[in-house]
Amino acid sequence: MKLSNNDHSRDLTDKILSDYSGNRNKIGRYSVSKIWGILNGYLTPEQYIKGEDFTLEAILRMNDGTMKHKFLEKYAIGETEIKKVFDCRDFVIVGKVDELTDEAVIEYKTSTKLYDKPKSWHSFQLRMYLTMFERPLGIIYQPKIINGRFILDTLGTSRRNDTWFWEQINKLNKFHEELKNYGK
Numbered sequence: 682m683k684l685s686n687n688d689h690s691r692d693l694t695d696k697i698l699s700d701y702s703g704n705r706n707k708i709g710r711y712s713v714s715k716i717w718g719i720l721n722g723y724l725t726p727e728q729y730i731k732g733e734d735f736t737l738e739a740i741l742r743m744n745d746g747t748m749k750h751k752f753l754e755k756y757a758i759g760e761t762e763i764k765k766v767f768d769c770r771d772f773v774i775v776g777k778v779d780e781l782t783d784e785a786v787i788e789y790k791t792s793t794k795l796y797d798k799p800k801s802w803h804s805f806q807l808r809m810y811l812t813m814f815e816r817p818l819g820i821i822y823q824p825k826i827i828n829g830r831f832i833l834d835t836l837g838t839s840r841r842n843d844t845w846f847w848e849q850i851n852k853l854n855k856f857h858e859e860l861k862n863y864g865k
């Protein structure tokens with residue numbers, strides 16, 4: 682199929698999709714960004730083991746978010762893109778916060794759709810990070826231009842709750858045990 686009237690067009694689809702294929706999940710290593718989906722039935726053991734196949738649109742959306750995060754990093758007051766592997770019995774959870782200050786975990790939501798409040802999985806992820814990164818406060822921001830000003834609009838805040846965190850880990854442990862026995 683010809684994409685344009687000139688013969689200088691290049692179709693990068695296959696190269697882009699191949700760069701994002703093979704991202705398989707590991708039993709015993711769970712990303713905080715996926716735990717909400719696991720615990721709420723949106724990610725079954727079979728889907729977890731199979732891994733994700735990304736669409737071109739999803740890849741472009743992820744890269745758009747990455748560019749916006751890189752832009753915001755220049756103006757951060759804390760450390761940015763801090764990754765942590767947190768030990769939970771016989772498995773680990775892995776998370777990367779957007780910004781970490783002495784007092785807070787800060788998450789940026791860079792969707793082109795503007796929100797008044799965070800999605801439930803955004804709040805869940807932030808709450809998990811508070812125990813993992815040992816901070817009392819979590820803030821979810823969405824960058825917005827309001828009256829010609831660039832504002833980090835607060836979508837929501839959370840307080841650290843270790844009891845709640847370990848309840849989620851106990852639920853995740855059931856999924857982990859199911860994965861270990863999958864196909865047996």
